[in-house]
């Protein structure tokens with residue numbers, strides 16, 4: 491039986507999608523700026539969406555049968571298309587004003603500590619604020635503060651940065667056999683917590699770091715060791731023994747050191763399905779323990795969006811000028827000329843930052 495297709499117009503672009511598709515997924519089929527930004531929806535996690543309101547759109551025509559516009563803006567991740575529906579995203583003044591308001595609310599309690607946050611450069615809230623935020627805050631009260639919390643020995647929670655999107659709770663619910671954290675309390679008191687500081691030890695729990703759209707959950711084996719735009723992302727895989735793990739990862743390298751291992755995310759910031767057909771989630775062993783190049787089969791440089799700050803200094807297929815130094819030096823490698831530690835004392839010569847199984851701190855520098 492052939493599938494029923496609905497015709498929907500988003501920002502004046504017509505597309506046909508199967509009945510039951512959400513406005514957001516229809517817009518993602520068109521792609522580019524027509525797709526509303528999302529902070530809580532994550533297509534690979536059941537029940538996600540409907541929390542952050544960044545994906546609000548205007549429905550200027552309900553359907554062919556009932557052309558009345560919807561009175562209020564709707565969350566595109568939770569609203570399904572109707573045949574003949576007309577939707578406005580970036581073409582609607584109301585949407586842009588509302589989105590600016592949503593960003594202002596998301597930032598009310600956010601510490602704006604991007605200069606010291608490990609998520610800077612790959613933070614969706616940073617991008618959202620850049621595109622839709624105001625240049626000042628009208629909030630006159632004191633922001634909420636929390637002490638930072640260790641969730642297990644590899645994950646750090648900075649509750650001050652959390653936007654309560656629920657993604658990490660859904661990951662723990664759907665990928666691990668026991669969820670030990672959740673959102674406690676309500677309203678202004680709501681927070682991610684493990685109740686009496688339980689540790690998250692599950693072998694798949696590291697995926698909460700990848701789904702967190704802000705810097706609330708960070709990898710302690712990477713913290714304070716590098717900025718993401720100084721690293722070069724490389725796609726790699728290994729034969730992982732964990733049957734649930736897809737074994738396909740992204741290595742964040744500087745020189746030949748592996749500073750961080752993450753899953754591979756797609757253009758919407760969600761985990762890509764692996765080439766072996768498994769969902770793209772990776773186990774803690776691949777993420778936290780395999781930090782040597784020899785642990786991996788390197789596939790090649792990651793294709794990074796050229797507008798991303800990560801693409802700074804990341805060139806693929808470029809033709810380099812011929813290196814003349816080895817010739818002049820009779821084959822000796824230029825790096826043997828000087829030891830950076832003699833010149834800059836960046837960090838102690840006997841310490842390899844990428845090999846530290848903990849955040850780097852002042853005693854390492």
Ligand code: SF4
Pocket residue numbers: 651652653654655656657658659682698701702703704706707
């Ligand atoms: S910690 Fe991150 S993933 Fe979890 S609810 Fe907060 S913002 Fe979302």
Ligand code: FES
Pocket residue numbers: 527528529530531539540541542543544545546565566567568
């Ligand atoms: S992405 Fe739709 S409400 Fe958050």
